[in-house]
């Protein structure tokens with residue numbers, strides 16, 4: 001049983017590492033099933049929670065969307081396409097100064113902040129102009 005757990009956790013982790021993309025729990029399940037056909041959805045969900053709690057993966061709580069998971073752990077900003085719903089990583093340095101600034105003004109202890117940019121991705125934008 002304990003051995004199984006390790007196998008499951010590794011499978012979930014490698015799906016997220018290879019995807020380099022933001023997957024919903026269901027999408028992770030579909031991918032893991034390709035290597036472990038008999039794995040249950042509950043097991044995948046449980047392992048996602050466990051990995052998130054240990055900080056091995058990041059869970060993305062974007063407004064008005066399902067939680068998505070990703071293997072990339074260092075802080076980064078996201079762009080959400082309002083047309084196709086895709087989530088992209090942005091190559092934009094995280095503004096750590098912002099934490100310090102807000103902390104100073106509010107007296108709150110800031111752990112982190114996340115930024116979500118919204119609009120239309122280049123794929124959707126091109127489609128729009130073509131038609």
Ligand SMILES: [Zn+2]
Nearest residue numbers: 081084121124
């Ligand atoms: Zn799009």
Ligand SMILES: [Zn+2]
Nearest residue numbers: 070072088089
């Ligand atoms: Zn990301």
